Amino acid sequence: MTTKLYYENPKLKKTNAAVVRSDKDEKGYFSVLDQTCFYPEGGGQPADAGVINKVKVVDVQTVDQEIRHYTDQPLPLGAVSAELDWERRWDHMQQHAGQHVLSAIFDDHYGMKTSSFHLGAERVSIDLDIHDITKEQWMDVEKKANEVIQRHLQIQSTWITAEEVSALKLRKPPAVDGPIRLVIIDGVDSNACGGTHPLNTAEIGAIKLISMEKSKGGMRVYFLCGTRAFRYFQQLLETTDELVRQLNAPVQELNKAAMAILQEKAANEKTIKELNAGLLEAEAALLSPDPEKGTIEKVFGNRAIKEVQQLAKLTAANHPGAALLFLATNQEEVRFVCARGADADGDMRIPLKELLAMTDGKGGGNAQFGQGGGVFAQPVENLFEAFRNSLKNLQ
């Protein structure tokens, strides 16, 4: 059984040890040591990283009650020196202890119980068994949590028996059988926990609630502690500095400046829409029935079909007695709109059916207006001709 030095001294950064077993499983090479400062993933806390004899430790897991240090190459049996990625571990300890404090305050002051905890590479969250949190509650919990930090309270751990556990009123029943490790923050929290924590609440540094969202029938609260919180603050600073420069406004007026830009954008979009409508009307005014063919025909290239439809409607309104066929083509792909004016004869669904058959296409419409698209490898003139013949047959 490996001696868990991370429990005896959570601040131990390196140690000498002996590899007592070296093997390989489906996850890769692993070593079992006689004693270790590497924390294996568990209780919401990720595994430690670091090196053993300069060989990279990529994961640490408890498998069949032994702690396996997974490395990117095999380690020989015998004496080694093991060293943690201390920045990573300290970060985990700050987030984990911060979670204890937050969960205790949410529970004690507002009866909101923590159902799970997630410590991700970027974000840290707890899930609370309630449907909503007010801004006042949110601000109050954050204030009280930071007061716990400032009170410089000891974080202690102790092992107790299963019988002793049942006599205690724990926030959450322990998830394991046998001796239980109790983590106690003076006057704030007493909880069964197998993770690593700093020795004093002051070492958490700071607790900042970031955001919340509805999740799994409850509320998920995102927060950051210690160095992570300051790193996040730095990112926000860099973002606001950039916005101050781009929008040429002081921080306090960024929101106002952004709103002004959005309003201007909306007004511009409205103007563009009006100008486009005017352009389409002008374009439609230039289109008229071919004196010989009697129809209005036009090929537009790869033009947005919505515009072609709009143009067809305007043109048909200008020429109540005429029928039209507009094509938008892109290589062998062809989309088409056929329409007739209010006084013209015929049902557009009949030529439409013919065009769809010729292009192996799909489409639909009514008696006045039809649209569709497919593939056509022949000259487009053939489509216009078929359209005109179809109209003739209607008369």
Ligand SMILES: [Zn+2]
């Ligand atoms: Zn813990």
